[in-house]
Amino acid sequence: MNILAIDPGSTSTKIGIYFDGKIYRSKVEHLDENFLKLKNVIEQKDFRFDHIKRYLKESTFEDINFDAIVARGGLVKNIEGGVYIVNEKLIEDLKNGINGEHPANLGGILASEFSNIYNCPAFIVDPPIIDEMWDIAKITGVSSITRKSKFHALNHKEVARYIAKEKLRKNYDDSILIVAHMGGGITIGLHYYGKVVDVNNGLDGDGPFAIERAGTLPVDGIVEYLKNENITPDDFLKIIIKSSGFYSHLKTKDMIEVENMIRYGDNKAKKVLDAFVYNISKEIGGLFAAAKGKIDGIVLTGGLANSKLIVEKIKNYVGFMSEIYVVPGEYEIEALINGAIRVLKGEDNAKIYE
Known part of the structure; x- marks a missing residue:
């Protein structure tokens, strides 16, 4: 064909x-x-x-x-x-x-x-x-606001199917996996018997911060920022999607440059990268709890999964939970x-x- x-x-x-x-x-x-x-x-x-x-x-x-x-x-x-x-x-x-x-x-x-x-x-x-999110995963503390499912679904599902078949010798529909796509945006989802039942809305900046996205922010900080900068919600949304994350802290969107900065002793760059890894690991840990600790594996994918530094730091946090499979790049x-x-x-x- x-x-x-x-x-x-x-x-x-x-x-x-x-x-x-x-x-x-x-x-x-x-x-x-x-x-x-x-x-x-x-x-x-x-x-x-x-x-x-x-x-x-x-x-x-x-x-x-x-x-x-x-x-x-x-x-x-x-x-x-x-x-x-x-x-x-x-x-x-x-x-x-x-x-x-x-x-x-x-x-x-x-x-x-x-x-x-x-x-x-x-x-x-x-x-x-x-x-495919569980209803309880969408509910927030404000009745008119619900969490939304927007993520790298195409790559998520493809690498999950690959790991299930080639590594677990299972069908995707019979597996429980936590998949972390790490690229320009970060989306981490719980794949539960063929459905992504919980995942952060990485498209709009929810979850861990990324190269240019803000990630989840404290409400008091958002309110104060809007007051001080006197900008519209639409302008603020552009900021948290396009000029936040690593760019906000280090003025670069090149992760190779960030690693070089760390290699040459830049403590600020090291601290931001450590915070980045910490937030990803915390998100994985939350989904591990949501699955009641019964998972078949953790999958790290996306462009940043090519970074040995990032992968090893994440493994140091969550390696005790399950086998970690690394599938660098995207497979759309x-x-x-x-x-x-x-x-x-x-x-x-x-x-x-x-």
Whole structure:
């Protein structure tokens, strides 16, 4: 079977082609001046479509007849995880940004357009707003405020399935794992028999602080900051998502630079990194308690899982809880293609978005 995978990012689109049993990756950059002037994500659709079409035409995959097009899911309604058929309702909600604007919103739309060309089905897999959380995990001390499920669902689920199959010799649906995705944002979730039943909303800055995200903040500090800076909630949200975390403390978003600062004796950098690791470990510990201590393993993934320093520091905190598995990087293209393969092979049923 032949599959085209589409994963839109802010100024590029990752492409994966499954052909002859292998995955071929590429990235199409969108740095055209006219593209960068576009006001919103939906206006980028034609640019991205033309760039992907041109790539396919100029590549060695021009004459492939695809059996499925699969794309990263966007900020649609809160739904359970799985593979979904791209239908009119899904496209409508992606265009309207029903749960917010994000480049991933173009995934299902682009998949639909290419599926029309190749006369094959279009799917999305595990969008970032899948909601499988326990009800008690959503309740807060203010009745009108609930915790939301927004996280790196695609990579979370893929590495959890991999560890369950290859290391535990179990099905994902029979496993209990704590997965920590550590990248530009940090999301840590409890995967409980195939469902992510508790996870921090890393997209909006909840949980441990990250490279540029603030993480959970004390309420009194938020109130005081808003008063002193005299800014709107929208402006504050931009700050906690784009210019907080390591950047707020050390004025860099490069973790290699942070480690070099520590190597050359920068005590402030060391203290911030130690706090970073401490907060991640505390989040893992909370989910360990939520699982009543009965877990099959802890998985560290994302770009920062490449850091031996960070991994070893986390192991020093939580290594006593369970076996720790390290799967560095992200596997979104694999997750998309594997999701489509499961459906095409009849191992999983594609769900209907309503």
